[in-house]
Amino acid sequence: MFEAADHQDIRAAVRKLCEGFPGEYWRRLDAERAYPSEFVAALTEAGYLAILIPEEYGGAGLPLGAAAAVLEEIQAAGGNGAACHAQIYVMGTVLRHGSPAQKARYLPAVAAGTLRLQAFGVTEPGSGTDTSSIRTMAVRDGDDYVVTGQKIWTSRAQHSDLMVLLARTTPRDQVSKRTDGLSVLIVDMRAALAAGMTIRPIRTMMNHATTEVFFDNVRVPAENLVGEEGRGFRYILSGMNAERILIAAECVGDAKWLIGKAAAYAKERVVFGRAIGANQGIQFPIARAYANMRAAELMVKEAIHRFEAGQDCGSEANMAKMLAADASNEAANVAIQTHGGFGFAEEYDVERKFRETRLYQVAPISTNLILAYLSEHVLGLPRSY
Ligand SMILES: Cc1cc2nc3c(=O)[nH]c(=O)nc-3n(C[C@H](O)[C@H](O)[C@H](O)COP(=O)(O)OP(=O)(O)OC[C@H]3O[C@@H](n4cnc5c(N)ncnc54)[C@H](O)[C@@H]3O)c2cc1C
Numbered sequence: 001m002f003e004a005a006d007h008q009d010i011r012a013a014v015r016k017l018c019e020g021f022p023g024e025y026w027r028r029l030d031a032e033r034a035y036p037s038e039f040v041a042a043l044t045e046a047g048y049l050a051i052l053i054p055e056e057y058g059g060a061g062l063p064l065g066a067a068a069a070v071l072e073e074i075q076a077a078g079g080n081g082a083a084c085h086a087q088i089y090v091m092g093t094v095l096r097h098g099s100p101a102q103k104a105r106y107l108p109a110v111a112a113g114t115l116r117l118q119a120f121g122v123t124e125p126g127s128g129t130d131t132s133s134i135r136t137m138a139v140r141d142g143d144d145y146v147v148t149g150q151k152i153w154t155s156r157a158q159h160s161d162l163m164v165l166l167a168r169t170t171p172r173d174q175v176s177k178r179t180d181g182l183s184v185l186i187v188d189m190r191a192a193l194a195a196g197m198t199i200r201p202i203r204t205m206m207n208h209a210t211t212e213v214f215f216d217n218v219r220v221p222a223e224n225l226v227g228e229e230g231r232g233f234r235y236i237l238s239g240m241n242a243e244r245i246l247i248a249a250e251c252v253g254d255a256k257w258l259i260g261k262a263a264a265y266a267k268e269r270v271v272f273g274r275a276i277g278a279n280q281g282i283q284f285p286i287a288r289a290y291a292n293m294r295a296a297e298l299m300v301k302e303a304i305h306r307f308e309a310g311q312d313c314g315s316e317a318n319m320a321k322m323l324a325a326d327a328s329n330e331a332a333n334v335a336i337q338t339h340g341g342f343g344f345a346e347e348y349d350v351e352r353k354f355r356e357t358r359l360y361q362v363a364p365i366s367t368n369l370i371l372a373y374l375s376e377h378v379l380g381l382p383r384s385y
Helices: 008-019 023-032 037-045 064-076 085-089 091-097 100-112 189-193 232-268 280-308 314-344 350-361 367-378
Strands: 117-121 137-141 144-152 162-168 182-188 197-202 210-221
Touching: 008 064, 023 350, 064 085, 064 232, 064 280, 085 091, 085 117, 085 232, 091 100, 091 182, 091 232, 137 162, 144 162, 144 182, 162 232, 182 189, 182 210, 182 232, 189 197, 189 210, 232 280, 232 314, 232 350, 280 314, 314 350, 314 367
Parallel strands: 117 162
Antiparallel strands: 137 144, 144 210, 162 182, 197 210
């Protein structure tokens, strides 16, 4: 029903891998709020998490569309790539802006899966979406930076060896542009945990290994500064298009899984002597969700095409993320409604997917901020924030 033309070989192989991780697997982890270590190990082993790392560093060196295909298929099989999707793209900050020494030190190990680089510390409790207001400070002291502050929603921090951290290196009142004076540091969390860093898990409505991270005078070697001091905001921004496109692909996968479940149940469930799917009141919402998923899928393809061609894709990446998150959210609602009371029963996995895909209305960027971006940068309306 949902054949996608691109990267068919990869898609088929990922589908096969996911057969080993059926609904029962994800359901058990969800109940225990446990990390899918076996699934992540299988993806690592198969090389999918190194798919974007250039061959010279031991990765597959494939384009973004291949990574999107992997993540879409995981979701379309009922799994949840959020446990490790960042291992695919967080390394992009090092690849694009790191020094030759940093690339040589980290990328081969990330590609081999012996080093996990999947924690990304940007959001803070006090600043919200306004990244330029972050308060975590990194103060230069000899050969180190001394980091003090707090991050929130730092996902996978307990399952990562390194963190890409955004911190202020020059106080906001001493820079002419508020986005200046921010810097990116690679934090070795194994060392930091023994020297002032604390990680506290946050229990959320879905199984997402997210945390708060506290820095109390944590020393980070100055050689771990990525690029130039003070230009970190640009480095973080430059990775956002890839992240948005990949998460949009995941939402398309979620929508496919949910629509498939809804259609299958509508055919099989008999009420008043006939399949509920014979009623337009049941079939039309599923058909509408399908149409909206396909439209979102086209925007994801457009964003991938522009990204791979090296063209500006900021608006397409944002639109793809918004439309795909809307499509998966709609499909989740429709799937629950189609299942009636059983939509709420854990054994159908529909309520789990409903909870999981709801996140993407908010993270990694919330819908309002995408609309604000389009209003300002595409439509030329006044900046509203
Ligand atoms: C499970 C989870 C995992 C996450 N993982 C990570 C991670 O690994 N690393 C990381 O750095 N961050 C992570 N995040 C943070 C995520 O990116 C933010 O939650 C998200 O960007 C929204 O920021 P906020 O929560 O501070 O909301 P706020 O900025 O407080 O906004 C609250 C609401 O107000 C709206 N709003 C705010 N300003 C405006 C405005 N000017 N106009 C209209 N509406 C506005 C927003 O759209 C939102 O709906 C994660 C979040 C969650 C929930």
